[in-house]
Amino acid sequence: MTVHTVTIEDDGSSYRCSDALSLLEGMESLGKKGIPAGCRGGGCGVCKVQVLSGSYTKRVMSREHVSEQEEAQGCVLACRVRPSSAIALRVIGKMKKNVCRVVEPKDVLSPSQLEIKQETTKWQ
Numbered sequence: 456m457t458v459h460t461v462t463i464e465d466d467g468s469s470y471r472c473s474d475a476l477s478l479l480e481g482m483e484s485l486g487k488k489g490i491p492a493g494c495r496g497g498g499c500g501v502c503k504v505q506v507l508s509g510s511y512t513k514r515v516m517s518r519e520h521v522s523e524q525e526e527a528q529g530c531v532l533a534c535r536v537r538p539s540s541a542i543a544l545r546v547i548g549k550m551k552k553n554v555c556r557v558v559e560p561k562d563v564l565s566p567s568q569l570e571i572k573q574e575t576t577k578w579q
């Protein structure tokens with residue numbers, strides 16, 4: 456068994472993952488977050504990532520979630536892939552927006568804007 460470093464480029468975090476575990480299992484076994492988890496069995500596509508560097512072994516992945524073209528570009532399901540070297544990846548699964556979204560100052564309402572918005576919502 457060999458352990459490799461996995462870096463999640465979206466948030467700059469990293470963790471150590473055994474080559475006996477999938478990228479998702481390795482992350483979860485350490486209680487870490489970063490790659491969204493769903494079914495953990497290749498069925499939902501939530502854990503989809505793009506491997507930017509490094510090598511891995513993969514199990515069969517549904518074409519419903521990873522097309523041949525995407526696979527050629529390094530897109531994989533993190534629950535179906537085990538690292539065989541250090542890996543750098545970015546999250547591209549369905550939940551990315553919720554997990555990795557950066558809140559811009561323009562997205563944050565001031566308390567007075569929030570009050571107006573709530574009042575407006577009441578009357579609609």
Ligand code: FES
Nearest residue numbers: 493494495500534
């Ligand atoms: S968690 Fe559902 S496909 Fe990986």
